[in-house]
Amino acid sequence: MKSLHYIFWGSYRQWDSNWECMLYDGKYLTDDEFLSHFWMDCSCVIQLNSLVEDDQEFRSVSGKLGKRSSMLHIMVLLKFLGSYGNEAALQKLGLMLGISKGAVNDYVRWARNAILKHHEQVIKWPSIKK
Numbered sequence: 001m002k003s004l005h006y007i008f009w010g011s012y013r014q015w016d017s018n019w020e021c022m023l024y025d026g027k028y029l030t031d032d033e034f035l036s037h038f039w040m041d042c043s044c045v046i047q048l049n050s051l052v053e054d055d056q057e058f059r060s061v062s063g064k065l066g067k068r069s070s071m072l073h074i075m076v077l078l079k080f081l082g083s084y085g086n087e088a089a090l091q092k093l094g095l096m097l098g099i100s101k102g103a104v105n106d107y108v109r110w111a112r113n114a115i116l117k118h119h120e121q122v123i124k125w126p127s128i129k130k
Helices: 002-007 018-024 031-038 042-052 070-081 090-097 101-116
Strands: none
Touching: 018 031, 018 042, 018 070, 018 090, 031 042, 031 070, 042 070, 042 101, 070 090, 070 101, 090 101
16 A cells, blocks of 8 residues: 555646746736736736847756746746845745745846846936936
């Protein structure tokens, strides 16, 4: 009986794809809720992703199963940058976006590296008015 437990054992953990619902399903998160979580509206997140989706940072690493969507990386980075206090805990970010807490730092690093290659296009500092 114990051996059957190991034979029919499924994968260790099935991660949710809530991030796809957050992005594409307006019923899952309203526009205001999406904006409060990611500090950009959905169309801007999609534009940002289209700029970096073919970047080398998101390509498969030999010996690994492959990295997830560049869109998920962007959403993890935006949520990480917009969070503070307990909301910035890696475990909370991972649970919200369906990745392990250990992968959050990797996703943030890969997305940051890809975006910084386009820093002149995507990062705008407020101008000082005199």
